[in-house]
Amino acid sequence: MTSIDSVLDKDGVRLTVDDAVATVTLTNPAKRNAQSPALWRALTEAGRALPGSVRVVVLRGEGKSFSAGLDRQAFTPEGFDGEPSFLDMARGPEAELDATIAEYQEAFTWWRRNDIVSIAAVQGHAIGAGFQLALACDLRIVAEDVQFAMRETSLGLVPDLTGTHPLVNLVGYARALEICATGRFVHAEEAGRTGLANLVVPAGELDAAARDLAGALLAAPRDAVVETKALLSGAVSRGYEEQRVAERAAQGRRLRDLAGITD
Numbered sequence: 001m002t003s004i005d006s007v008l009d010k011d012g013v014r015l016t017v018d019d020a021v022a023t024v025t026l027t028n029p030a031k032r033n034a035q036s037p038a039l040w041r042a043l044t045e046a047g048r049a050l051p052g053s054v055r056v057v058v059l060r061g062e063g064k065s066f067s068a069g070l071d072r073q074a075f076t077p078e079g080f081d082g083e084p085s086f087l088d089m090a091r092g093p094e095a096e097l098d099a100t101i102a103e104y105q106e107a108f109t110w111w112r113r114n115d116i117v118s119i120a121a122v123q124g125h126a127i128g129a130g131f132q133l134a135l136a137c138d139l140r141i142v143a144e145d146v147q148f149a150m151r152e153t154s155l156g157l158v159p160d161l162t163g164t165h166p167l168v169n170l171v172g173y174a175r176a177l178e179i180c181a182t183g184r185f186v187h188a189e190e191a192g193r194t195g196l197a198n199l200v201v202p203a204g205e206l207d208a209a210a211r212d213l214a215g216a217l218l219a220a221p222r223d224a225v226v227e228t229k230a231l232l233s234g235a236v237s238r239g240y241e242e243q244r245v246a247e248r249a250a251q252g253r254r255l256r257d258l259a260g261i262t263d
């Protein structure tokens with residue numbers, strides 16, 4: 001049996017590594033894993049701390065909910081201890097506000113790196129920032145009790161933690177607009193039917209299903225998975241002919257590598 005190493009454990013985020021599989025766990029179930037700037041910095045740190053041996057990252061939340069979204073304390077005048085309140089940030093220079101939001105977004109961007117495949121294992125509430133964190137991952141396995149919702153627009157805000165791009169890619173513009181503008185819940189059946197979820201399982205089987213998928217992803221050679229992920233993620237912005245060229249180039253690299261030919 002391999003040993004599981006704890007790499008990071010702070011501000012509601014724990015990172016453990018078991019050979020080629022890393023697990024990032026949100027660890028504040030008492031607050032339904034509500035998010036804060038400190039948690040976002042810890043998520044960013046987790047991405048930077050991944051050993052080079054890691055090929056699959058599983059994201060999960062302790063307790064009944066994956067993440068109930070942004071901690072509402074952010075909108076109080078006092079904000080979080082040691083942090084500027086969102087209200088004070090809004091009163092500051094526009095460039096500083098933009099830079100701060102960009103920093104927050106970093107917690108949501110590294111999950112799509114080509115050298116890893118990320119899996120969100122989602123149960124219960126995944127609201128707002130929680131929904132966007134699940135969308136940040138490559139793949140999503142959801143429990144039958146899952147409740148996705150994008151509530152930012154209902155609060156007079158917009159989704160700004162990188163969730164809009166994957167949401168439109170997964171369900172299309174019209175459905176994405178309707179989900180965001182109404183703030184309604186998306187339950188497991190719809191998530192599976194529309195492509196938001198790769199797999200729907202009973203809540204008690206969620207962690208096992210994530211482990212099984214991680215194992216399946218490790219079966220193929222790493223370089224082939226990396227090249228395939230890059231091809232598929234770039235296909236959205238390429239035309240048909242451009243994608244053909246990209247496929248040929250990638251396959252050429254793989255064949256040369258298998259033949260032991262170095263450039």
